[in-house]
Amino acid sequence: MLTIERKEGIAGAGDAMEAQGLGSSAPLDPASCSGVWVFGEYRGGALATVSLELLGIGRELADSRKVALSAVLIGSETGDAAGLLIGHGADIVYRVDDPSLASFTDDAYGAILTALIREHKPEIVLAGATAIGRSFIPGVANILNTGLTGDCTELSIRAEDGALLQTKPAFGGNIMATIVCLHSRPQMATVRPKVMTPLAFDGDRQGQVIDVTPSPAQLASRVRVLERVVSEQDDVNIQDADIVVAGGRGLDSAQGFTLIHKLADSLGGAVAATRASVDAGWIGYPHQVGQTGKTVAPKLYIACGISGALQHTAGMQSAETVVAINRDKNAPIFGMADFGLVGDLFEIVPKLIARIAERRKSWGKS
Amino acid sequence: MNIIVCIKQVLDAKDVHLDPVTNNLVREGVPSIMNPYDHYAVEEAVRLRELLGGKVTVLTMGPPQAEEVLRQAVSCGADHGVLVSDRAFAGADTWATSYTLAMAVQVIEAFDLILLGKQAIDGDTAQVGPSLAMRLGVPYVTCVQKVREASDSGLILERMMDDGYDLLAVDYPVLLTVVKGINQPRVPSLKGKMRAKTMEMRKLSAADIGADPLCIGLPGSPTQVEKVFSPPVRSQGTVFTGSLDEQIDQLVDSLKPYL
Ligand SMILES: Cc1cc2nc3c(=O)[nH]c(=O)nc-3n(C[C@H](O)[C@H](O)[C@H](O)COP(=O)(O)OP(=O)(O)OC[C@H]3O[C@@H](n4cnc5c(N)ncnc54)[C@H](O)[C@@H]3O)c2cc1C
Numbered sequence: 001m002l003t004i005e006r007k008e009g010i011a012g013a014g015d016a017m018e019a020q021g022l023g024s025s026a027p028l029d030p031a032s033c034s035g036v037w038v039f040g041e042y043r044g045g046a047l048a049t050v051s052l053e054l055l056g057i058g059r060e061l062a063d064s065r066k067v068a069l070s071a072v073l074i075g076s077e078t079g080d081a082a083g084l085l086i087g088h089g090a091d092i093v094y095r096v097d098d099p100s101l102a103s104f105t106d107d108a109y110g111a112i113l114t115a116l117i118r119e120h121k122p123e124i125v126l127a128g129a130t131a132i133g134r135s136f137i138p139g140v141a142n143i144l145n146t147g148l149t150g151d152c153t154e155l156s157i158r159a160e161d162g163a164l165l166q167t168k169p170a171f172g173g174n175i176m177a178t179i180v181c182l183h184s185r186p187q188m189a190t191v192r193p194k195v196m197t198p199l200a201f202d203g204d205r206q207g208q209v210i211d212v213t214p215s216p217a218q219l220a221s222r223v224r225v226l227e228r229v230v231s232e233q234d235d236v237n238i239q240d241a242d243i244v245v246a247g248g249r250g251l252d253s254a255q256g257f258t259l260i261h262k263l264a265d266s267l268g269g270a271v272a273a274t275r276a277s278v279d280a281g282w283i284g285y286p287h288q289v290g291q292t293g294k295t296v297a298p299k300l301y302i303a304c305g306i307s308g309a310l311q312h313t314a315g316m317q318s319a320e321t322v323v324a325i326n327r328d329k330n331a332p333i334f335g336m337a338d339f340g341l342v343g344d345l346f347e348i349v350p351k352l353i354a355r356i357a358e359r360r361k362s363w364g365k366s
Numbered sequence: 367m368n369i370i371v372c373i374k375q376v377l378d379a380k381d382v383h384l385d386p387v388t389n390n391l392v393r394e395g396v397p398s399i400m401n402p403y404d405h406y407a408v409e410e411a412v413r414l415r416e417l418l419g420g421k422v423t424v425l426t427m428g429p430p431q432a433e434e435v436l437r438q439a440v441s442c443g444a445d446h447g448v449l450v451s452d453r454a455f456a457g458a459d460t461w462a463t464s465y466t467l468a469m470a471v472q473v474i475e476a477f478d479l480i481l482l483g484k485q486a487i488d489g490d491t492a493q494v495g496p497s498l499a500m501r502l503g504v505p506y507v508t509c510v511q512k513v514r515e516a517s518d519s520g521l522i523l524e525r526m527m528d529d530g531y532d533l534l535a536v537d538y539p540v541l542l543t544v545v546k547g548i549n550q551p552r553v554p555s556l557k558g559k560m561r562a563k564t565m566e567m568r569k570l571s572a573a574d575i576g577a578d579p580l581c582i583g584l585p586g587s588p589t590q591v592e593k594v595f596s597p598p599v600r601s602q603g604t605v606f607t608g609s610l611d612e613q614i615d616q617l618v619d620s621l622k623p624y625l
C-alpha cells in the first residue's frame with residue numbers, strides 16, 4: 001500500500017548558477033540532520049539495479065541509526081518505480097517526475113537533489129557509482145560543502161559516534177581506504193554496482209510517496225541533450241551484468257572476439273576486454289576493464305587470453321568468482337583465479353559453450 | 367580560445383602497496399607519473415588550439431616535483447605551466463583540491479574551456495572535475511569520449527554512458543572530463559622537449575591565490591582517511607586434473623550456481 005501526497009515546489013534555492021561565490025554556500029547543521037537517503041536512478045524506462053542494492057544496505061544503515069530510509073526518484077514517466085522502491089525497503093519516496101527530466105542532465109538532477117537535501121536534511125545520502133551517479137553527485141556534495149566518497153565497496157555505522165565508515169579501493173585496488181566525514185552533513189557516498197545485496201521485493205510493505213514539483217529554474221540545463229544513443233549490442237553495460245566474459249590479446253583478432261560474444265550470449269552475460277585488445281581495435285573502449293577503463297564486480301568473470309596485468313585486474317578484482325583460460329600456466333591471472341584452465345582458448349571455449357548447453361539441459365534449465 | 371588543463375602527478379598505482387609491518391604506503395622506488403587520463407586531456411586541448419587558435423595552460427596543485435608533469439605536458443604541445451604549491455595544501459581531499467584549483471584558475475586568466483582527466487588513479491575519485499565546475503559556476507560534462515564539433519562558440523560532445531552515449535551541445539565557458547577513447551596522445555616532439563626544458567614555470571602559493579586557510583589542505587577537507595589496509599587476498603584457486611574434456615566438465619559443475 002502506498003500513500004501518495006502532492007507538494008508544489010521544492011523549498012530552498014538550487015538552480016544551476018548558485019555555485020557562484022567561492023565556498024560561500026552555508027553548510028547544513030549536523031545536529032538537525034537525520035535519515036538515510038538513496039538516489040533512485042531511473043533511465044530508459046527502468047530503475048538501475050544498483051538503486052535496489054542501495055536500498056538493501058540503506059535499510060541496514062537506517063535501522064542501525066533508528067531512522068527512516070527514503071529514496072529520491074528523478075525522471076519522466078516513472079510508472080510503478082516508486083512502488084518498487086518501497087517494496088525493496090524504502091519508507092518514503094520523493095518522486096520528481098517531469099517530462100523534461102527524461103534525459104539526464106547534471107544541472108537539473110543536481111539542482112533538484114540539492115534542494116531536496118537542503119529541505120529535508122538527511123544525514124546520509126547514497127547513490128550508485130554509475131555514469132550518472134559519478135557525474136552529478138560530486139557537484140551536489142560540493143555545493144552542499146560536504147564530503148563524498150566515490151565508488152565505495154563497504155559501508156557501516158561506527159557504534160561509538162554513529163559515523164558512516166566508507167570503505168573504497170584506492171590505487172587501483174592495491175589498497176583499501178576507510179573514509180569518514182565527521183563534521184559536515186550529509187555524509188555522501190557513491191557505491192559500486194553489484195557489491196551490495198538487494199532485499200527481496202515485498203509487495204505488502206507500507207510506504208509513502210511524496211510527489212514534488214520542481215521549479216522551472218531547477219529544471220533548466222546549460223547542457224543540451226541532442227540525442228541519446230543506446231548501444232545496439234546489449235552486452236556493453238558491463239557494470240550491470242552478473243556474468244562478464246572478458247577477452248584479451250590471446251583472441252588474436254576482432255574475429256577472435258566473436259568467440260567471446262558467443263560464450264557471453266550463451267550465459268546471458270556482457271563482454272569485457274583488456275586495454276591491449278581495445279587498443280588493437282578488436283572491440284570498443286566502452287568494454288575496457290581496468291585502471292583506464294571500467295570497474296566491474298560481477299558474480300562470475302571469465303578471463304580468456306588475458307595475462308592478468310595489474311592495470312587490468314584493478315578493474316575486476318572484486319568479482320565473486322574468477323575463471324581464467326590461458327595457454328601460459330605462469331600467467332599472473334591464475335594467481336587470482338578461483339578456477340583455471342591451461343590450454344588453447346580456441347579449443348577450450350567452443351567446448352565450454354557446448355558443455356554448458358548440455359549440462360543446462362540435464363539440469364532442466366533452458 | 368583560452369584552455370586550461372588540470373593535471374596531476376600520481377604514484378604509479380600498480381606498484382603501490384602497504385608495508386605489512388608499519389601499514390604505511392611504500393613510496394620508495396615507486397615512480398611518479400602523469401595521471402594516465404590526463405594525457406588525453408592535454409592532447410584534446412592541444413588539438414582544439416590547433417583548430418581554433420588560442421593557448422593551452424596546464425595547471426597542477428602538488429609538491430615542487432609536480433613541475434615534472436607540467437614540463438611533460440609542454441613537451442606534448444601545451445603553451446604554459448602553472449604550479450600551485452604550498453605546504454598548507456597537504457592533505458587536501460577533493461573538496462579542498464577543487465577549491466584550490468578554482469582560486470588558482472581565477473588568478474591565471476579568463477578561460478573558455480577547462481579540461482581534466484576523468485579520474486586520478488591514486489584516489490580513483492573522479493570528483494575534482496565536477497567540484498571545480500561547481501566552484502567556478504560553469505556547466506560541466508564528464509566522461510567525454512568524443513568532441514564531434516568545435517566552434518568559437520561551443521562544442522558538440524559524446525558523453526559515455528553505461529549503455530551507450532549521450533550527444534550533447536554546450537556553449538563556453540564549460541568544463542569537461544575526458545576518458546581514454548577520446549584521442550591518441552602524441553609523443554613529445556624534439557622542439558617541444560627543448561621548450562619544456564628551458565621554459566619558465568609560473569609558481570603560485572596559497573597567499574598568491576588568496577586562499578582561505580580554512581578551505582585548503584587538511585583543515586579544508588570534509589573527509590579524512592580513517593585507516594588504510596591491504597585488500598583481502600583471494601583464496602587459492604582450484605586446479606583441475608585429467609584430460610581437457612574432464613577439466614571442462616569439472617569447471618562447468620563448479621559453475622553450476624551461476625549457470
Ligand atoms: C597507464 C596504463 C593504464 C592501463 N590501463 C589498463 C586498463 O584499464 N585495462 C587493461 O586491461 N589494461 C590496461 N593497461 C595495460 C596492461 O598493463 C596490460 O598491457 C594489458 O592488460 C594486457 O592485455 P592482455 O592480457 O590482453 O594481453 P597480454 O598481456 O599480451 O596477454 C595475452 C595473454 O593471452 C594468452 N594467450 C595467447 N594466445 C592464447 C590462446 N590461443 N589461448 C589461450 N591463451 C592465449 C597469453 O598466454 C597471454 O597471457 C594499462 C597500462 C598502462 C601503462
Ligand SMILES: Nc1ncnc2c1ncn2[C@@H]1O[C@H](COP(=O)(O)O)[C@@H](O)[C@H]1O
Nearest residue numbers: 372373427482483485486491492493494
Ligand atoms: N592536485 C591536482 N592538480 C591538478 N589537477 C588535479 C589535481 N587533482 C585532480 N586533478 C584533476 O582532476 C581529475 C580527476 O581527479 P580525481 O577527482 O582526484 O579522481 C584528474 O584527472 C586531474 O585532471
